Amino acid sequence: MDYLDYLESEAIYVLRETAAQFKRPVLLFSGGKDSICMVHLCKKAFYPAKFPFPLMHIDTGHNFPEALQFRDALVKEMNENLIVRMVEDTMIEKGIKDNDTKFPSRNAFQSQTLLDAIAEFQFDACIGGARRDEEKARAKERVFSLRDKTGKWDPNNQRPEVWNVVNGFLKEGENMRVFPLSNWTELDVWAYIDRENISLPSLYFSHDRECIQTPDGYLMNVNEFISISPTDKIVTEKVRYRTVGDMTCTAAVPSTAITVTEIINELKRTKVSERGATRIDDRISDAGMEDRKKEGYF
Amino acid sequence: MKLVRLFTAGNVDDGKSTLIGRLLLDSGAVSTDIIHGLTKSKGQGDEEGVIDLAFLTDGLRSERALGITIDVAYKYFSTQKNKYIIADTPGHWEYTRNMFTGASLCDVAIILIDVTIGITEQTKRHALIVSLLGVNQVVFAINKMDLKQYAEAVFEAIKIDLITLSEELKINTPTILPMSALKGENVVAKSTFLSWFSGPTLFDYLENTVHHQEHKNELLRFQVQYLIHSDGLIGYAGRIEHGVLRIGQEVLVVATGEQKCIQNIIYNNQSVHLAKAGMCVSIYFDNQTELERGDVVSAITFPPKIGNRFAATICWMSEISSDLKMEYVLQIGAIKVLAKLVIIHEKCIKNRNISDDLLLNDIANVVIETQNDIVFDRYEDAKATGSFILIDTDLCTTVAAGIIS
Secondary structure, eight states, X not given: OOHHHHHHHHHHHHHHHHHHHOSSEEEEOOSSHHHHHHHHHHHHHHTTSOOSSOEEEEEOSXXXXXXXXXXXXXXXXXTOOEEEEEHHHHHHHHTOOOOSSSSOOOHHHHHHHHHHHHHHHTXXXXXXXXXXXXXXXXXXXXXXXXXXXXXXXXXXXOOOOOTTOOOOOOOTTOEEEEOTTTTOXXXXXXXXXHHHTOOOOGGGSOEEXXXXXXXXXXXXXXXXXXXXXXXXXXXXXXXXXXXXXXXXXXXXXXXXXXXXXXXXXXXXXXXXXXXXXXXXXXXXXXXXXXXXXXXTOX | OEEEEEEEEESTTSOHXXXXXXXXXXXXXXXXXXHHHHHHTOOTTSOTTOOOGGGGTOOSHHHHHHTSOOSOEEEEEEOSXXXXXXXXXXXXXXXXXXXXHHHTTOSEEEEEXXXXXXXXXXXXXXXXXXXXXXXXXXXXXXXXXXXXTTOHHHHHXXXXXXXXXXXXXXXXXXXXXXXBTTTTBSSSSOOSTTTTOOSOOHHHHHHHSOOOOOOOTTOOEEEOOEEEEETTEEEEEEEEEESXXXXXXXXXXXXXXXXXXXXXXXXXXXXXXXXXXXXXXXXXXXXXXXXXXTOEEEOSSSOOEEEEEEEEEEEEOOSSOOOTTOOEEEEETTEEEEEEEEEEEEEEEOOSSOOSSOOTTOEEEEEEEEEEEEEEOOTTTOHHHHEEEEEETTTTEEEEEEEEO
16 A cells, blocks of 8 residues: 555544444544545545534634635535634633734634533534644644543553544543544645645635735744834745644745645745744744643643 | 654663653754744753753653653654654653653653663663553663763663563564764764764664554454444444454454454444454444444454453552552553452562562562453554553543553
């Protein structure tokens, strides 16, 4: 088998195991390329039946409109069930205001909305498209990753994951996070998108965009959620997005790639990692992701 | 492109994480922002601007603080030929269970030995685990050759000991390589200091050696993982672990002894005539067939065994010691059954405490009895149906992993 066949097979195995071992799984879906691949894999895993679980998006309110449109169109086309929970609702309920910073991040509040939704629907397994190559704390996480009652990940006490035997037993209130794409890299995802002819939001391909350039060189989309000062230089550049997160923390990369093949060639030449190129939220501290995961972040 | 899974083992401070860092760095797999992060997060009092290769895999704050690897870190790199998945497993004796986790699915084991120390108890422990798990390609990397002035005689002396150890543990034709991971000698690039060594670099070895085990063709193992209901039909979804499935083939449903004809195979959203090991498929029989999750399908020849008692070698993974009176859940793939440990024979690897019970990180030969008959194989015949975990259902923890002998 080719390596992509192997990765696909492993992901399908994990999806079916999740459907078999858990009572109420859910697929987290954002409209980004990894979660679009997840949907594609689910179709294969459960063909010809519908998905045995709903999709859910934790919407920060800071998403790119292109990603949301794509999300809604895909769900409609597949006739699957999508749950949307808004981070804004959590913020209103708890009286939380956005940080008064240039790029106000809702990362910290997103985990709370996710945990509330897990409690609301009593989900016992949340499937996500996170990959180990994204970040060094993720590189340590199991495919089936246990979270305690408060959603916390304990990196020093993870369940052994031997062969393909999955211990899906949970104590009251615990839940499992499931990462079928654990062993995929950014390039693997693109090679798969290419091979399977998977459609993506237009954001991923080169387009003209109004951006401000941050002092450390990031190109941030001009939008109503960031505060623009008179000293900011606004430029229109040919860019694309390598990851699609919030508009407040995801940077565009200069690119002229308009096809998947061109993107793959561009990635093979690049010297900067996916999150390094695009995520200003990871740069706050060296253990940024580890800390957020311990608080219940995906 | 082929997929190759490898893992590194060895004593703490033998340089496992450094070796992986070196492989990633010299093969061009590391991005510049990550290299920047490695220089930035170096501990206090260290030389400014020096890259610590180990930090490429030691991703947790506590690991960086302690300077050791606690849990398995997975890293990836690709060449024209292969995509590599590397599991960096901890060297500390207390983390033997994590090493077991990292090693269970690997094609290639790299066991590091510090040339200034030679073979240790931990080398033997790791070699034994590799042998038990049936990892088919084993590399002993004799590291830190720079500290012995790259002397051939020192290498040869350790090599002789390793060959003896391999013979004892039935590790077939191990590859023994000298290197310095820190200095990058004989990892990716050939070393001028090691000009006396005619063998390959580690990287050449990985690129040019055949990595996938051939299985007996006549063996067929398919376990029902999930039932897909649609339009009044039931698709039995699962992965083919061994052998091939064909439409029209007569197969054995092992638990009931029934022979059934495969009417359809779905792979990749379409019907296929033939499917091979490694593929996740769903198979269809006639309407009278009722299978459940966990049922094993095999060829009529070479079926698996059925029984409620078998010998196994297990690695104990819980802080709570084993209890002969306790009922555990034994899980083989999708099969779950209540089971007890009935006999603990000699321990292959002992915990430092003397006890008849099994303690964390002990590896021992045992006899297990299950409440009902189950379908199983010897691990050396079929890994998927020959390996299992034991679960403590009160705590929901995996207390042991084992292979059936």
